[in-house]
Amino acid sequence: MKAPRILAATMLAASACLLAGCGGTKPPPGVVGDPQLGKLALTQYACQSCHKIPGVVGSDTFVGRPLEGLAKRPFIAGNLLNNQPNLMHWIRDPQAIDPTTAMPNVGVSEKDARNISAYLLTLD
Amino acid sequence: MPQAQTRLIVKTAVLTLLIAGGLSAAAGLVVWRAGWYNIGATSPHLGIVYKGLEQAMRYSVQHQARKVPVPALGQAEVVRGGAVYRDNCAQCHGGPGVAPDIHGLSMQPAPGPLVDAPMRWQSRELYWITRHGVKMSGMPAWEFHLSDADTWAVVAFINRMPAMTVRDYKTLTAMPPAQDQAQAHDQAQAQGEAR
Numbered sequence: 153m154k155a156p157r158i159l160a161a162t163m164l165a166a167s168a169c170l171l172a173g174c175g176g177t178k179p180p181p182g183v184v185g186d187p188q189l190g191k192l193a194l195t196q197y198a199c200q201s202c203h204k205i206p207g208v209v210g211s212d213t214f215v216g217r218p219l220e221g222l223a224k225r226p227f228i229a230g231n232l233l234n235n236q237p238n239l240m241h242w243i244r245d246p247q248a249i250d251p252t253t254a255m256p257n258v259g260v261s262e263k264d265a266r267n268i269s270a271y272l273l274t275l276d
Numbered sequence: 277m278p279q280a281q282t283r284l285i286v287k288t289a290v291l292t293l294l295i296a297g298g299l300s301a302a303a304g305l306v307v308w309r310a311g312w313y314n315i316g317a318t319s320p321h322l323g324i325v326y327k328g329l330e331q332a333m334r335y336s337v338q339h340q341a342r343k344v345p346v347p348a349l350g351q352a353e354v355v356r357g358g359a360v361y362r363d364n365c366a367q368c369h370g371g372p373g374v375a376p377d378i379h380g381l382s383m384q385p386a387p388g389p390l391v392d393a394p395m396r397w398q399s400r401e402l403y404w405i406t407r408h409g410v411k412m413s414g415m416p417a418w419e420f421h422l423s424d425a426d427t428w429a430v431v432a433f434i435n436r437m438p439a440m441t442v443r444d445y446k447t448l449t450a451m452p453p454a455q456d457q458a459q460a461h462d463q464a465q466a467q468g469e470a471r
Contacts, residue, residue, distance in 0.1 A: 195320060198381045201388035209320040211330060215389045247373065252442055254391065256375035 178274060180223060183236050185270030193264040194271065202255070206275055216255060223276040229253070239269040317384040326385070333410060337397070341404035349399070349432035357433025358448035360426045364418070365390070371449065373442030383414050391437045402431045 179187055191207060194200065200210035204218040225234050229249055232238045241248070243265045246255040260268065307313060321329075361371070368380030368387040380387050393402060406427050409417030418427060433448070440448070 192318060195384075195386075196318065196382040198376070198383075198386040198388065201386040209323045209326045210386070211388070213388070213392065215392050247442075252373075254372040254442060256370055256373055258375040258381060259378070 179270050180273060183270050183273050185236075185266035185268075187267070187271040187274050190264070190267030190269065190271030193260075194268045197258045197260055197264070197268075199258075199268070205272075219272055219275060221276060223273045236266075236269050236273060239272065240265040243268060317382065321384070329412075330385075333413070337401050337405055337410075340408070341398070341401040344400035344404055346399045346403070347428055349428060349435070353429040353432035354436050355448065356426070357429035357431070360422065360430040361433050362449035362451075364422070365430065366449065368414070372437070372440050372445040374445065374449075385413055387414065390434050391440075394435045394438055399431050399435060402434055403427060406430060 179185075194205065195208060199205065200208045200213075202213055202216035204210070204213060204220065206220050222228075222234075228234045228239060229242050229246065232242060232249060240262070244260050244262070245257050246253050247257060320326075366374065367377045368383070369390045370376040370380065371389075372391055375381070376387065397405070405415065406422070407417065407419045409415045422430075437445070
């Protein structure tokens with residue numbers, strides 16, 4: 153009974169590493185918040201149901217933009233400079249920035265938006 | 277000689293398969309019985325589990341819905357479907373520019389948007405999913421709660437969603453004025469009672 157237990161543990165550990173390794177780990181300098189908490193928080197607002205997000209398990213969806221390489225983009229939401237305050241504003245109240253956007257306000261708290269943006273800004 | 281060699285190869289192959297199968301089954305049993313797979317909805321599925329379940333659902337719906345006859349659906353159904361969608365679906369699925377209620381946000385799997393549903397599903401499949409629900413996903417069956425006409429109406433509405441702007445969606449799902457007032461009245465009363 154011991155051998156399969158060790159085998160199973162190794163397999164689990166290996167897949168956990170794979171999962172954790174998918175997203176980046178360090179946001180660019182000047183970005184505040186906890187990326188790992190953000191990675192969890194964004195699943196609790198169903199971000200992954202519209203956006204493909206590296207490191208987050210979900211369906212292949214193209215309702216919103218895939219968020220791969222977000223940290224490298226000069227602009228977000230079409231014409232907003234890509235920095236953490238703007239990203240947090242967009243996440244929290246997209247329709248204040250673009251009233252015609254299909255992205256809804258899902259009620260993200262400031263703290264969660266800080267952590268979520270910190271995670272998204274690790275994606276390069 | 278060659279006969280003995282063949283026999284050895286077959287024997288080795290069979291034994292290897294049996295041992296590998298036995299070990300995998302034992303490993304699976306341990307993971308299952310020990311409760312190591314986290315059932316909590318704040319912990320994501322393993323990618324392979326998520327994709328496996330999702331694809332199984334796709335195949336099942338395609339198969340189960342293959343013989344559903346589709347009626348003609350027009351503008352009247354779209355309008356009717358808007359009200360059905362507002363009352364029963366938007367809570368979990370949201371709409372263009374409109375978020376789901378909090379219940380729909382942190383479920384796993386996330387119910388997700390339906391604006392892209394017509395790209396993923398045929399009309400007969402949308403009807404089947406609505407009518408029968410999806411086990412273990414949180415999607416309820418509507419067979420005993422929605423009339424057949426309402427079910428097809430909501431399919432007509434969903435089929436129109438990819439072409440809807442935020443404003444189109446809000447217009448089609450707006451409360452009729454009288455009902456709006458009645459609901460506001462109900463809410464005020466409920467709040468009064470709660471106090």
